[in-house]
Amino acid sequence: MSDEIVDSTAVDSTAVDRPVLEMVNVSLTLGEGARRVDALLDISLEVHAKELVAVTGRSGSGKSSLLNAAGGLIPASAGSVVVEGEDLSALTARRRSALRRRSVGYVFQDLNLVSSLTAIENVSLPLELDGTSLAKARRQAEAALERVGVAHGAERFPDELSGGEQQRVALARGIVGERRLLLADEPTGALDELTAERVMSIVRGLCDDGAAAVMVTHDQSLAGWADRVVRLRDGRVEAVTTRPTITPELINELS
């Protein structure tokens, strides 16, 4: 480890150990009366920097609810959701959305790219909405597009890009600026195998470089990219599996 890293941790050691996302006994109840549904029941989950957590489970198991609660899109009915040390329920709606815009990036299956804006405008939009200067937003958007390998398409409109490129533009929009938490719902959508692998290796690379990511998927091969796989069932955590350490013995056993 270089001195540089030691120095930077010395500045704020709590920030290093602190999970980027912490869900503590989170429950989420939707609907009322007879149609009341417990979408999440007593979910506890910590996601640290550099971690990629995949959330799997059947339809209706609570996967999307977990993502919505983690990002503060739907307030938890019980328990707390803490993002970068800030308890979402303790914040005013206004400060909550500010934190969300600043720290949380979303990538949904449905890309939601604005068709009348170029790729770079789509990516810089969340920053501009948050009050970042146009020049800085553009610079950061360029860096994000570079990161996902679509710098060449910056000035093109979504319909002038391939499906894989559009997906990567959406990913760039999710990670632009200083967002440290990426929330993804089926981030490879309907991409072919090799393009999906490319998108996942970008997500993996972002985590290796310090981001935290939670990815909801029914695609088991995507779960293979994760450090942890959390399986939900009826709104509860049914099982958690952790990536085994890769040893020559394990490689031998598997191959």
Add this chain to the structure above:
Amino acid sequence: MTVKNALLALLAGGPAHGYQLKLQFDRATGAGWPLNVGQVYSTLQRLERDDLVVTDGPVDGEGRQAYVLTALGRETLREWFEGTEVQALAARDPVSLKVLMAAATAVVPAVDVISRQRAKATETLQALGAMRAQGATESLAWRLHLDRMILLAESEIRWLELAEQRVEAAAMADDPQHGRSRPTGDSDDSDEEDSNTQDSERSGADKKARKGSTS
């Protein structure tokens, strides 16, 4: 026999002796396919007996004998590539057997057996995923081999998922009262997350499915 055809394919690139063939084989398969050199020598002897290869010159100073393809060998090789192989899909493996036995008996709840196997397979998939992430510089052969393992692991998880649902559905069919006694939501609740109608039915079946006794 696959090793026979693999050696013919490698010899199509030029004469080689047994140990060279073993190294070429490892390179072509990404070392994901164990083959010992003794197997190479015995296969070469069979190929020679069948006139598919002949010795190429005398034994060298280190006692190694090179072989070369015959016209018949080349023809056999082309037929192999032009034909198609049938993958053995009858899965008579230890995982299948355990799940089938769990479903057929009531020693332990079948869904618990399935859950454990699924967690194990998920771990395997994560290990393979980590190997994939590390292997950006690995050979094409190794990547192809790894892809194959990843997809097999994925297929196992999907089968276990399906098996779990079938076991639950079968348990519910045996005891329909159990499954239907729970309230089911109206069908117009599309704004709620997916349909929890399924969930509540499933819980009923689930209890039944998990009811296997341990005695």
